[in-house]
Amino acid sequence: PGDLYIEIRIKQHDIFERDGDDLHCSVPVPLTSAALGGNIEVPTLGGKAEIEIPEGTQHGKTFRLRGKGIKGIRSSYPGDLYCHISVETPVKLTEHQRKLLKELDESFKKGGEKHSPNSKSWTDRVKNIFK
Template sequence: SDIFGEIFGGGRGGRSTVFRGADLRYNLEISLEQAAHGFDTKLRIPAMATCESCKGSGARPGTAPTTCPSCRGAGQVRVSQGPFSIAQTCPRCHGSGSIIPHPCAQCAGSGRIKLQKTLSVKIPSGVDEGDRVRLSGEGEPGVNGGPPGDLYVQVHIKPHPVFTRDHDDLHCEMPVSITSAALGGEIAIPTLDGSAKIRVPAETQSGKTFRLKGKGIKGVRSQAPGDLFCHVVVETPVNLTERQRQILREFDAISQQDSARHNPRAKGWFDKVKEFFES
């Protein structure tokens, strides 16, 4: 019978089995600036903690759990299956090996209570979407004296009104007026550390990209910060006055006199369209 007991899980020791507490996850939404520079914060989270009234035993103060009479503390009972005797989890104590005749009023016999706790956490600079910060031992408490689990703070970065992030690099659109694009000029652009100026050369086209080295984000595992890429978008003027319209018409008339010189891309495109329809 000892051999079959080993095969079918008939070993004793239901009361002595300890379990590590479950790990928990907390989703934390932060700004891009916070992700870049890092910060300290406090989290108020729901948690399970050992009941102080019964010290985790589940029994009313002044009483104690007693040995389960059905399994005599083994946590398992034997059930006859023909010529065999098979061990199963005790249905009365659910494998714990003990019962609680007088449950603790504070935790209803579970040995644990729900509460809100405040934790301090340091979010390192350079964290990216989905990164996790581990708080050791701040998960759920263990069972039967087992160690607690861990709490993982998972970072989620809110969309930014100006920048998009690509690993350690940042990208942004840079609206440029039609006159600045044509004549050139100096344009102030935002960065995560303030503002910077870019010299836009004359005759700059939409799609032109300017790179500001080191103006991106230094990732958690990076040796140096990434770069900031500014993508030019030449802005067509709107809400024009009649005088402005007149000036633009005059400008267009002058430009048409030598369109291949002033609008080479448009001229080349129209030539290709013309060839397409004539072929």
């Protein structure tokens, strides 16, 4: 004769974040792989998948894997998996690695702004603040 109330709580996943039938995940990529490109493995609900990272991939770039999301109750096909790239900066460098990075930095500075696609627009925005 009374009402039955059911409360459902969805536990947060360690890797995936759900958005409807789509899934999102953050994929750490080494600095060298982001700069040079290559293939990386990403987790999916059905195991692992491989995606190709193009040369010069920037932090925050998103790759979409169609059909690797969750199959909804009212839909006939699964959602997509969105992999958000998180470029990792190396830590605990040896002296040799530091020297190599400094040489690389100097060569970038000699090449001008063509190696840093976002820095010019960022400095322009800062300059506009003070106008």
